[in-house]
Amino acid sequence: MKKEEIHTLWNNMKPQLNEKQKRQYATTLAKTYRYGGATIVHQITKISPNTLTKAKKELQQQQNTTNLTHTENNRIRKKGAGRKKLETKHQNLQTIIEQTITNNTYDNPQKTLTYTTKSLRNIQQTLQTQHNINISFRSIATQLQTQGYSLQQNKKMLQIGEKHPDRNMQFEHINQTTKAFLDEGQPVISVDTKKKELVGNYANKGSEYRLKKNPRLVFDHDFPEGKLLKVAPYGVYVLNDNTAFVNLGSSGDTAEFAVQSIYRWWDVVGKHSFPDAKKLLVNCDCGGSNGYRTRLWKVELQRFADMSGLDVYVCDLPPGTSKWNKVEHRLFCFISKNWAGQPLVDVETVVSLISSTTTRKGLRVVCQSDSNVYLRGKKISDEEFKAVNISKVGSHGEWNYIISPTK
Structure with a gap:
């Protein structure tokens, strides 16, 4: 041949x-x-x-x-041929890896691995230089997964100070009241103000798909000359039908602004979605612009009750539990994801991005810009406050109350 x-x-x-x-x-x-x-x-x-x-x-x-x-x-190689498994070559491999990743320097600078080197490649380097173990970073990831480790972010669960002794009782009351309203077909809303956002061609956390080597160019600093424009999105999330309304204010985050946001929701969406409504349940934080100690909040709710003809039931979340407010994890988090990596160049862009926010479960959002000026430090006299038609509910009337129309 x-x-x-x-x-x-x-x-x-x-x-x-x-x-x-x-x-x-x-x-x-x-x-x-x-x-x-x-x-x-x-x-x-x-x-x-x-x-x-x-x-x-x-x-x-x-x-x-x-x-x-x-x-x-039919064996391709001899029995026992090929590269030995890492666990066979290094019988204590899993123990060494676990000791390496748990050995931080928050309180002891003499420890091996600092908290800034907990990436897979830096763990790989540590194993090579200090233990003479040659292993790829991908194999380290497999070992960590086998041991039950995973990448996790911080979780806000530890409360500063002591928990209120009646916290669980208040949550049970909120749950029972909400369920009763939903069963009756009466509207239930969760309200709060999202953190203020800087408007302009400034960097926004997150990434977006663009052509390679063509990033969006933004200002390198967030403090140019002149006054910065910030907007405060006040969210109204409706538990009945998974819809939301956002009032985008550019003035102060006051109680007047909070109630005006609720009224705008009712006027634009609420009264059409709930034509037979006789009452409204508002779930909110116990502090901030809608706090239970704020007189202006209750006076403005009285005005809303008079204009809408609704009995307004208010249930405040107990202190230190605002993270469980429905509007936070059913609306605001999705808004942040939707505009990730996109600079909020102007108010119209913010309104468009909020309005286009959707989820797989069918969330729909209506957003409007509010150009009204809401002054801070507005005082309510005793006479004005006494005119509020308020009825306290249960043992914690400061958290649970009803404001009825005076007409």
């Missing part, structure tokens, strides 16, 4: 053969070339002469031995 024929046969068969079959087929081709066949086949296949000799012995053994099992006869 000529050299060119061997080359053609090898190229045609190579893609269809495994490791064992390749070396045995190559040594068979070498026999057909007579003298010097192993050298020619080595040049064509790049298989070493030692491997060809090994394959020749394998073929002879298979011909002379008839008692090999099916598994042994």
Whole structure:
């Protein structure tokens, strides 16, 4: 057989053969070339002469031995061949990795690994330099996953100060009241103000898909000359139908602004969605612009009750539990995801981005800009406050109360 024929046969068969079959087929081709066949086949296949000799012995053994099992006869490599598993080579590998990642320097600078080096590649470097263990960062990730580790962010669960002794009782009251309203088809809303957002061509956390090497260019600082424009999105989330209304104010985050946001929701959406409503349940934080100690909040709710004709039931979340407010994790978090990486260049852009926020569960958002000026420090006299038609509910009347129309 000529050299060119061997080359053609090898190229045609190579893609269809495994490791064992390749070396045995190559040594068979070498026999057909007579003298010097192993050298020619080595040049064509790049298989070493030692491997060809090994394959020749394998073929002879298979011909002379008839008692090999099916598994042994079809084995590609010898039993025990190949690279040893990391766990076999380093029997205490998992213990070393676990000690490395839990060994931080928050309170002890003499520890091995600082908290800033907990990336997979830096763990890899630490294992190589200090324990002489050569392991890829991907294998480290597999080991950590096997041990039950995963990347986790901070979770706001630890309350500063002591928990209110009646916190659970208040949550049960909120749950029972909300369920009763929903069963009756009466509107239930969760309200709060999202953190103020800077309007302009400034950096916004997150990423967006764009053509390669074409990032969106924004200002390198957030404090240019002149007055900065900030907007305060006040959210009204409706538990009944998974809808929301956002009043985008550019003035102070006051109680007057909070109630005006509720009134705008009722005027634009609420009264059309709930034409037979007789009462409204408002779930909110016990502090801030809608706090239970704020007189202006209750006076403005009285005005809203008079204009809408609704009995306004208010249930405040107990102190230190604002993170459980529905509007936070059913509206605001999705707004932040929707505009991630996109600078809020002007008010119209903010309104558009909020209005386009949706979820797989069907969230729909209506957003309007509010150009009214809400002054801070507005005082309510005793006479004005006494005119509020308020009824306290239960043992915690400061958190649970009803404001009814005076007409």
